[in-house]
Amino acid sequence: MKRRDFIKSSGAMLAGAILPVSIVEVVVADDAPKGSENFTFAFISDSHLQQIKGTKFVRNWDMGLKKAVAECNLMNPKPDFILYGGDLGQLGKAAEIDHGAEILSALHSPMRMMLGEHDYYYDLGEHWSKRFGDKYYSFDHKGVHFIVLNSILTDEEWIHKWKTPEERMSTMAGLDDPNGSPFMVGASQRAWLKNDLSNIAKDTAIVVFSHSPLQKIYKGWNFWTDDAELIQEMLQPFDKVNVIYGHVHQIQYNQIGNISFNSVMSTAWPWPYPSTYKQAKQYLPKMTIEMNRADPFFERDATGWQFIDIHSGRVDLNYQLPNNKNRTIAFNEKSRKPEDTKYKLGDKMPPQKHY
Amino acid sequence: MRRWKETILLMASTLFVHAQPLGLPPVPIPADNPQTNSKIKLGDTLFHDARFSADGKVSCSTCHAKEKAFTDHLPVSKGFSDMQGTRMGTRSAPTVINAAYYTSLFWDGRVPSLEEQSKFPPINPVEGGLHSWDHLVDMLKKDPNYVKAFNEVFKVEKEAISIEHFAKAVASFERTVISGDSKFDRYMYGGEKDALNDAEKRGLKVYLEQGRCVSCHTISQTHAIFTDNQFHNIGVGFKALKGKSEAVASEYIERLKAHEKSVAKDKGEIKNLAADELVLSEKRFSELGRLAISHETDDMAAFKTVTLRNIDKTAPYMHDGSLKTLEDVVTWYNLGGKLKENDSTTAFLDGGIRPLDLSKEQEKDLVVFLKALTSPQFANVKDVK
Numbered sequence: 001m002k003r004r005d006f007i008k009s010s011g012a013m014l015a016g017a018i019l020p021v022s023i024v025e026v027v028v029a030d031d032a033p034k035g036s037e038n039f040t041f042a043f044i045s046d047s048h049l050q051q052i053k054g055t056k057f058v059r060n061w062d063m064g065l066k067k068a069v070a071e072c073n074l075m076n077p078k079p080d081f082i083l084y085g086g087d088l089g090q091l092g093k094a095a096e097i098d099h100g101a102e103i104l105s106a107l108h109s110p111m112r113m114m115l116g117e118h119d120y121y122y123d124l125g126e127h128w129s130k131r132f133g134d135k136y137y138s139f140d141h142k143g144v145h146f147i148v149l150n151s152i153l154t155d156e157e158w159i160h161k162w163k164t165p166e167e168r169m170s171t172m173a174g175l176d177d178p179n180g181s182p183f184m185v186g187a188s189q190r191a192w193l194k195n196d197l198s199n200i201a202k203d204t205a206i207v208v209f210s211h212s213p214l215q216k217i218y219k220g221w222n223f224w225t226d227d228a229e230l231i232q233e234m235l236q237p238f239d240k241v242n243v244i245y246g247h248v249h250q251i252q253y254n255q256i257g258n259i260s261f262n263s264v265m266s267t268a269w270p271w272p273y274p275s276t277y278k279q280a281k282q283y284l285p286k287m288t289i290e291m292n293r294a295d296p297f298f299e300r301d302a303t304g305w306q307f308i309d310i311h312s313g314r315v316d317l318n319y320q321l322p323n324n325k326n327r328t329i330a331f332n333e334k335s336r337k338p339e340d341t342k343y344k345l346g347d348k349m350p351p352q353k354h355y
Numbered sequence: 356m357r358r359w360k361e362t363i364l365l366m367a368s369t370l371f372v373h374a375q376p377l378g379l380p381p382v383p384i385p386a387d388n389p390q391t392n393s394k395i396k397l398g399d400t401l402f403h404d405a406r407f408s409a410d411g412k413v414s415c416s417t418c419h420a421k422e423k424a425f426t427d428h429l430p431v432s433k434g435f436s437d438m439q440g441t442r443m444g445t446r447s448a449p450t451v452i453n454a455a456y457y458t459s460l461f462w463d464g465r466v467p468s469l470e471e472q473s474k475f476p477p478i479n480p481v482e483g484g485l486h487s488w489d490h491l492v493d494m495l496k497k498d499p500n501y502v503k504a505f506n507e508v509f510k511v512e513k514e515a516i517s518i519e520h521f522a523k524a525v526a527s528f529e530r531t532v533i534s535g536d537s538k539f540d541r542y543m544y545g546g547e548k549d550a551l552n553d554a555e556k557r558g559l560k561v562y563l564e565q566g567r568c569v570s571c572h573t574i575s576q577t578h579a580i581f582t583d584n585q586f587h588n589i590g591v592g593f594k595a596l597k598g599k600s601e602a603v604a605s606e607y608i609e610r611l612k613a614h615e616k617s618v619a620k621d622k623g624e625i626k627n628l629a630a631d632e633l634v635l636s637e638k639r640f641s642e643l644g645r646l647a648i649s650h651e652t653d654d655m656a657a658f659k660t661v662t663l664r665n666i667d668k669t670a671p672y673m674h675d676g677s678l679k680t681l682e683d684v685v686t687w688y689n690l691g692g693k694l695k696e697n698d699s700t701t702a703f704l705d706g707g708i709r710p711l712d713l714s715k716e717q718e719k720d721l722v723v724f725l726k727a728l729t730s731p732q733f734a735n736v737k738d739v740k
Contacts (some may be wrong), residue, residue, distance in 0.1 A: 059691075059709070063702070063704060063706075066702035067704070070655070070701075070703055071652035071653065071655070073601045074601055074604055074655065076601075076605050108601070297707060298570070298705075298706040298707045299707070300705075300706030301706060303706075322653050322705075323653065326651075326653075
């Protein structure tokens, strides 16, 4: 059954439903490049699975990923692929990454993997690579060029200054830690990216996945990539560029020049959250900045996953938010930037245009 | 003074006067279906009339019997019988008591009002089994007593009697089936500090704090309806899907499309009537819960939060009647959606269903507290089949 057929037959009754997947009537621009098709993929990210001991893992984080996987499997038609956005584990242990691979194996669609700093700074991504392959790569799908970057690298000196891998990992996992180090894509990967992009026509739609934002938001929490400007510079010449990133555990969207930025939700916990959260023995890292949450007792509060409609080279992010109103951030062809389809900020809060 | 007199007169002549039970807010009355004594009386009669079923033996009160606290004390309800035997539904009959406060009806909230709710069971193929509402309305028109009563209540001639009149009368009656005045209400809202004993008070504390029951079964400063009117997956019934939730959901959507067409042809375009038939006739579809109506993935196997008033008198529990005692129910929540520590649970579980770490004493106190939610008029209900 074609999605469009379903829309016609079921009408308004199903507005907002995602089973079958999306009922968003996609706008096909007249100037859509030949060969570009509309399609949907899913994005699950930041599960932070944490081993307590042996076969015991933090239940809350496990349930978050399992729920996202189970809900994603309900999509009909199936998404073309599912991107995992990084931070599968919490402390980079092989046991965590293997446990995550096991949970993700229940997905019924092809997987693409991206690395997060929590998967990396224990053994510098060795076990992750053994399980999932390349740390950065590109692929083409239905006329769109996809690039998966490893944006969580940092300088070599910092990497090798630690006595133990655990020390390195826990320092990088901390927030507002003066001993941390800013993320970067790095020179060699930038050279690879330059070469990769050199074969791509300027009117080809590009989607870049990065774990950290390829824009500078807040350094203390590494909502930051040090060489973001250099990457943006390489991407600006293309007509339609979409950057989708994890790491921030909240919904963000922004437009810088030709580049649309969208973030994704975490399946584990939202940033920020209150330090007053002390319902039971907890495994949340300590926080310095607080935010009101509806109810931290509700474990899936302010978490979620998303499916993404690609149309005419633009991305619309459909956030699936348990016990919450689902949200859609769609590219507005008129204003030429991503916008929430329901919540309008008006002029009160201008988007970030600088770095 | 004069105005006061007028008010009294007005109430005496047209309105059903009902003392507000302690602990309940005013009953919401739809503007297009005001309460009148004669309408309530008619609704009461209709509610108990077994003629509106294929075998002439099933009325609303069959599954919602007053002497059984307006439920049937069965795990899942029985419908009409014929040569093929007795039809069995897929869900447990929720009590009618205080149903007036729900913002949607049925376990999956497939209708928005008591009026809409009352219309479905008579024509559901496993409940009343009538072919159509026309059939029901014909029976009303053939009964001179009903013709007279409908004329009196709705000022309609015989030929103009419709299923909507039936629905309004039944709903009006159901809006009188409300009950508060429990020990809890006297303690909480009546200023009787000793209405609850120590164990019940400890249970209330568990309810409000570590047990977090109150998150969904709400209590406010002035009243308690014990429901958030939302839908939650609490892990009940998922085993019936045998790990095939995706396949069952997809099959359901396909079947629903086809069934909507045939229902529309047979009975007219009636919202969610096709879903009503599918979920009550096929156990696996029933277990899809709210998803069967909303088609949202987050609603997979989610069911409506039901009231806890008179909960001691409305066993068995949960949408499928799978838990027999309040002790089991409390254990279920305490373990985060299971009866035994090593049982598996569903990936679709609501984020509020998590291990609570209650002690055995706390569990006991909680059960004792739940038993203090019984209203005096249902205190003598015996849980017998």
